[in-house]
Amino acid sequence: MSRLEETIARIAPLDEKAMADARRRQDDLTKPQGSLGRLEELSARVAGIQRNPRPRIVNKAIITMAGDHGVACDGVSAFPADVTPQMVYNFLRGGAGINVLARHVGARVVVVDMGVAVDLEPHPGLVIRKVAKGTANISRGPAMSREQAIQAIEAGIEVIEAEISKGLDIVGTGDMGIGNTTPSSAIVASVTGEQVSMVTGRGTGLDDVQMKNKIKLIDKALAVNRPDPHDGLDVLAKVGGFEIGGLAGVVLGAAANRIPVVVDGFISGAAALVAFLLCPTAREYMIAAHRSVEIGHQAAMRKMGIVPLMDLNMRLGEGTGAALGISIVEASVKILNEMATFSDAGVSEAQGKEAHSIGGARV
């Protein structure tokens, strides 16, 4: 069995008993039942993921993967391709958006070169898992071979497993790659069957003419490559990217090791969709942080039946949304663990629900 097959085979449904126990405690906390809304759902889900009715979130990481895209030379981005390595160095120096937000929520950032087009200088904070120096141009043929697709996903699995060995209770995904909304739209169009124009956005800021060109190129990529929408590896190989494959591996590796994975925005969502095709159960481990401005994100989430936590009109990627999402999930777990119950606190319960007051409890 390959590493990928072995990982998928380990992905099991959530632990229903831990979830039921968590919900029972939740209902006994000093608040009207259900009044913390999605926070209550989230902590129960984390309980099911961790197989623990009192789950813990201490060690947090964002895994931000970078890769380049052959199609970038066709004018699908407002930024030149050399911004990919420049931003990797920015991540390593701590000056990017993801660094700021990861610090804010107490998560470490793991920066991975999955396929940047140039050789990057070694750095203690940089994990090099380069599959190749950028993908081929998807508007003319496949992005990569099937073997490379497997290699990218398995690299993602190995990266998260290395982080798990250092201590990890929750992970967020992040991406960097000039041009990578183009393969992401191609993946989402292919898998959901939506028209390309309905799942393609302006990326880092295209004008109308550039948008038309982008849509035309994606249509061409799908016509030339004909990815099989039921085969995650085929979709990834034909119209994907190395960082997208790596992130699909992070999702699968998280699910196999019972770690909640907070999925960032559009590119991470496309990666999650690849993981979902390879193993639908992996969806249970995913928490979508926010609704991206990129319209294709909604189609990807709909396909998986996932409702994002926030809508802050963001479209940066890097894991910035995931970082904020991790903080919300952590808050939900703290609620479950740290709030007093009605009997602890001497608070009367709702009338008609075995109302009782433990009188006399005071500060």
Added chain:
Amino acid sequence: MSRLEETIARIAPLDEKAMADARRRQDDLTKPQGSLGRLEELSARVAGIQRNPRPRIVNKAIITMAGDHGVACDGVSAFPADVTPQMVYNFLRGGAGINVLARHVGARVVVVDMGVAVDLEPHPGLVIRKVAKGTANISRGPAMSREQAIQAIEAGIEVIEAEISKGLDIVGTGDMGIGNTTPSSAIVASVTGEQVSMVTGRGTGLDDVQMKNKIKLIDKALAVNRPDPHDGLDVLAKVGGFEIGGLAGVVLGAAANRIPVVVDGFISGAAALVAFLLCPTAREYMIAAHRSVEIGHQAAMRKMGIVPLMDLNMRLGEGTGAALGISIVEASVKILNEMATFSDAGVSEAQGKEAHSIGGARV
């Protein structure tokens, strides 16, 4: 001039220059312009509030105000009224939802008795500003006198000014008061002109029969009291509550002292609406944390033209949504202050926007 008049007189528009400077820096940070969406708007707003293009958020507080309501004896809540003092003690012991979430975001909780129906035991963490032992029943007459309404608001101003003297960069509002969705719906119906049934929700969990009764009582409160929808003091006195008045004072005091105020859910929203009636400019200082499940909240926000940051299906109050909102605002300010600019980081800018790359910048 009364303390209230003097406070309102000090509320000035935001500092446009600080906002413009903040936006200019925002556009120079290493990300596509506008790609952090609402985070970018938020930090610019805080810059305008603090009159500082590089605003700071270090000292954070949630002010949670408690009060009782005469109308609670008419079955408008699923919980008995003695839960108000019980929950105050729970706050003081640190076991409530607001304590957990405030700790999560590093905010202190200031607990204020604005009008709990019983005498509370003294506690170093409890601020006692009791206007009276609960309001009168609004379905039969005014909740309080106009003098008491002023007293409640001025107490709120004094509470926040005491906190400012200890160090405060951002404040969140929170409420506790069995039955207090009823006066909040009455306030919102009165001020917005919406039908009572369109702004009334199930509070802590009413069944259909109880809901009908609640709507009937609010209709009666409006018919009996006829609050003047243009006079915030009249609305508060006729159909409000002491904690609602206190929170209106917190909002006005925050605005007068140029402190951003993160407004929690429905009850806090009703208080913000009273503050808005008294001084429309105060709106510029308000950030709505989340959309409450209570439907009247949306009408209040619409009236003020404010779009909440999150929708997490919450309806607990206490300041729980405000705490999460504070963390988002703090994140936005850190982005503005801590991210590298294009020239700092040696990253190429978007093509067509004075594109230039500072080559050679490395880790």
